[in-house]
Amino acid sequence: MVATGRRALWSLCVCFAALHTNALRVTMRVSTVEVVRGDFVILPCSFYTSSPLSRLNIIWTLAPLSSPESPIQVIVYDHGQIIEDPSLIGRVGFTGIPWSADIMVNDTRVSDAGIYRCMVNNPPEMADPGIGELLLTVLVAPSLPACQWEGDMDAGGSVTLSCSVAEGIPTPEIHWDKIKPEEISLPINMDGELSGSVQIANVSSQTSGLYRCSASNLLGTENCYINLSIHSEVGESSSGILQGVLLTLAMSLMLLSLLVLVIWLHQTGQDGRRRVSKMEEEEEEGYNEIQYTPSLMKRSFV
Template sequence: MVSSGCCLFGMTCLVSIFFQCGAVRVTVSESNIEVVQGDSVTLPCSFLTMMPLFRLSIIWTLTPFSDPDFPTQVIVYDQGQVIENPAFTGRVQFAGMPWSADVILNDTRVSDAGTYRCLVNNPPETGDPGIGELSLSVLAPPSLPLCLWEGDTSAGGSVTLSCLVLEGVPTPQMSWEKLEPDQITLPINIEGQLKGSVKIVNVSAQNSGVYRCSVTNLLGTQNCYINLSVYTPPDNSPGVVQGIVLTLFMALVLLTLLVLVLWLHRSAQESKWRNSHEDEECYNEIRYTPSLIKRSFV
């Protein structure tokens, strides 16, 4: 009898404490949750109230890691009605209403990552709503990276190879390699979290080949490639120089011979014209010579 009385007294005290506090008690069983993109996850939130659930109100909010200054409502339960944020329509639902505030989030996306808060209020209990908080991380393999190059691919120029990946959680590790003829790892300049570049100065024919950018995290690896061709002008070796000099010499000889032939031809023409002119002058001289005195015979 004494023990029963003690138990009854204890329960009475507990109930009186809840009534005096006048607030819903909220607990979250896990404070940090991870899920792979595309999978489903349950966000836990349990509550304890001493009042009937006729006016129960539950609000789930999200503060994204990428935009912490703009929290948004995810789903609301208000006196039997459920309202979903259009961005989560068809992907979020309560798991055990009205006795549990757990929600199930389907087809998770990287943008779903952030801090979730579960607010529970059950009038006529007074006081602030009970609040539970947890952090959700959405893991994603690297997206297919984009490989680009810019610069001067002529021998002696400089070329920059860039690699850009749009998505990946955890942040992917990036590396650049030259695959042909030998596999060589290149030093990389990281620009932000999702971009890396390699600069090659004073390029030569040895820099021609296939280059690969790899982005890796614990969920996978993606690659992109660049085929770099370095233009090298012909080698100015002694044999080439001698050939050029010989060609120029032969051209000069041929030009000299051509000039000589033209000169001889012109000289022959002038000589022929001069001889013809002299013959004409002689003819005219004989034609106009005064007649000889005729001899008279007695």
């Protein structure tokens, strides 16, 4: 009697174990998938069943990152029929039905990102757990950043350089650099995830140059540029001009004085030479007159 009861209990345990072993199993081969926007991606979902596939039912749903509380039905396989969500018609499909629950999504968009759930039923088997899920991330290269400036461009003023990008996944890192005449990395203030600014106080002529904003993520880098030209102060400019004019006038007066002096010395030398020559001529004429005057000759012989 006891032996008979033990055999019955053993048979029941074996039947339960066999039933549990033959139960439907769903597994996700990966937990996360990444794709570049515009490319296609395969979302894997494997299942095991020991029953015929005549009543197989597969449902894929998506909880978008933008609204995870509102999942949508992506695609359904039910008794040999395939039903696609109207917004995904032509972009989603099964790859190995009925032996595989994998699906492919092509021409991927940012709105395709989110948590996907694969649910498989194959009556009379019960799914355990029957549901698998994975996270799809759609990568996007940084958009071309927009650069702008505001502030006082006169010496001593303050200028703010700002830069923003419209999109990028992962979130782009923003950097500001001065690249001409020398390359300098500048401290940046982030104004949200997709914009950053640089404040430059007490600007001077050395602040002038070419500035670059870079937005980077793992898909690449985009740049925009601003060329700053700081104006000199009016007082300093006028003072410099006045000093230049005064220096020019002083040099001109010195040159003019030297020229007058040279001319005067030259003229004085010529007049002196004329006077000396004239005196010599007069002396010579006087000597000749005294030597040959008739009255003198007479007096000489008396």
